[in-house]
Amino acid sequence: MGRSPCCEKAHTNKGAWTKEEDDRLTAYIKAHGEGCWRSLPKAAGLLRCGKSCRLRWINYLRPDLKRGNFSDEEDELIIKLHSLLGNKWSLIAGRLPGRTDNEIKNYWNTHIRRKLTSRGIDPVTHRAINSDHAASNITISFEAAQRDDKGAVFRRDAEPTKPPPDGLGPGEAAQVPGPEPGPVHQPPVPRGPHGGHQARREEGGRRRRRRRGPLLQLQHGAPQEHGVQVQQLHGAPDRHARLQKHRDEM
DNA sequence: AAGTTGATCAACCGCCTGAGA
DNA sequence: TTCTCAGGCGGTTGATCAACT
Numbered sequence: 041m042g043r044s045p046c047c048e049k050a051h052t053n054k055g056a057w058t059k060e061e062d063d064r065l066t067a068y069i070k071a072h073g074e075g076c077w078r079s080l081p082k083a084a085g086l087l088r089c090g091k092s093c094r095l096r097w098i099n100y101l102r103p104d105l106k107r108g109n110f111s112d113e114e115d116e117l118i119i120k121l122h123s124l125l126g127n128k129w130s131l132i133a134g135r136l137p138g139r140t141d142n143e144i145k146n147y148w149n150t151h152i153r154r155k156l157t158s159r160g161i162d163p164v165t166h167r168a169i170n171s172d173h174a175a176s177n178i179t180i181s182f183e184a185a186q187r188d189d190k191g192a193v194f195r196r197d198a199e200p201t202k203p204p205p206d207g208l209g210p211g212e213a214a215q216v217p218g219p220e221p222g223p224v225h226q227p228p229v230p231r232g233p234h235g236g237h238q239a240r241r242e243e244g245g246r247r248r249r250r251r252r253g254p255l256l257q258l259q260h261g262a263p264q265e266h267g268v269q270v271q272q273l274h275g276a277p278d279r280h281a282r283l284q285k286h287r288d289e290m
Numbered sequence: 291a292a293g294t295t296g297a298t299c300a301a302c303c304g305c306c307t308g309a310g311a
Numbered sequence: 312t313t314c315t316c317a318g319g320c321g322g323t324t325g326a327t328c329a330a331c332t
Contacts, residue, residue: 056300056326078317094318095301130320145321146299 053087057096061086065093066101099140106138110147118144118152123166 053061068084074097077090086093099105110118114136121132129141129148136144156163 054302076317089302090317091303091319092301098319099300127321141320142300150298 052081052089052092054092057100061088062096062101065097069097069101095142099142104138105140110139110151114139115152115155118148119156119166122148122152122163 057065064084064086065080068080072083077094079090080086080093081088081090084093088096117136118132121135125131127145129145133139133141133144153163156166157169160169161167162169
C-alpha cells in the first residue's frame, strides 16, 4: 500500500524542463507567488507534477540563486556545517544564501568528499581515517543517522540530544574539532584502468572541465547576474534537442 | 577518430512530517 | 485520536560531456 501518487503520472511530463515550461512556471509564480504546489501545474498550464514544479523553482528558477563555483570559504563552511549537522542538506543550505540543498548535496558528493579523503579525513565522521579509536569519544556526527527497512531513524553516534530545529545549538560549535589540517594519512589513490589518469586528477585538485551549469536557464536567456559564464551556453541547444527527442520517443 | 571511463548535476523517487478535517 | 494530504527532504539515477587511451 502506498500513498496515491502526487499527480496523474500518465499525463505529466518528465525529464528535462523546456524553456516554455520554465517561462510558464516563472511567470505564474511571479504573478501568484508560491502557493499550493499541487494545484500549481494545472493553474499554470503545465503538464508536470507539483513536486517537480517545486523542485524546478527552488533549485533552478528562483531569482535569488547564486550560481557558479563554490568559494573556498563556502567549502569550509559546508564542511563545518556537515560535521555538525550531517546530511541535513536543507539546514546547511539555509546557512549558505543563494545555494540550494540539492546543489550542496551534489557538491559534497562530487568535490568535498574527495577533498576530505585526500586530506586523510573520513568525510562521514570528520575524523582522521587511520584513527584507531574513531568510534569512541564521538561528540558530533549526526551524519550517522541510518534507517532500517521501515524507515525508522537510528543514530549510531553517542550524541543523546537531538539537534535543534535550525541544527546549531548553543555551544555546539565549541565541540567541533574541525577537519584536522594536513594529510594525516594519504589513502592510496585508486588507479583506474588508465594508469595515472585518476591519480593526476586527484592531485591536481579539481579536474578542469567546463561547467555545464544551468543549461536550460541560460539557453533561455536567463539573467547572467549569477556569475554564469556565457561560454556555458555552448552545446546547450543541442543537448536540449536531444533530450526532447528522447522524451518524444518514450 | 573512435571507444572508454569517470565526473557532473538536474531530476526523480519514496519516505517522513505536520497541518487540518 | 485517527486519517488524509501536501510539502519537504535525502538518496539515487541517468544523461551528458571532458579526459583519456
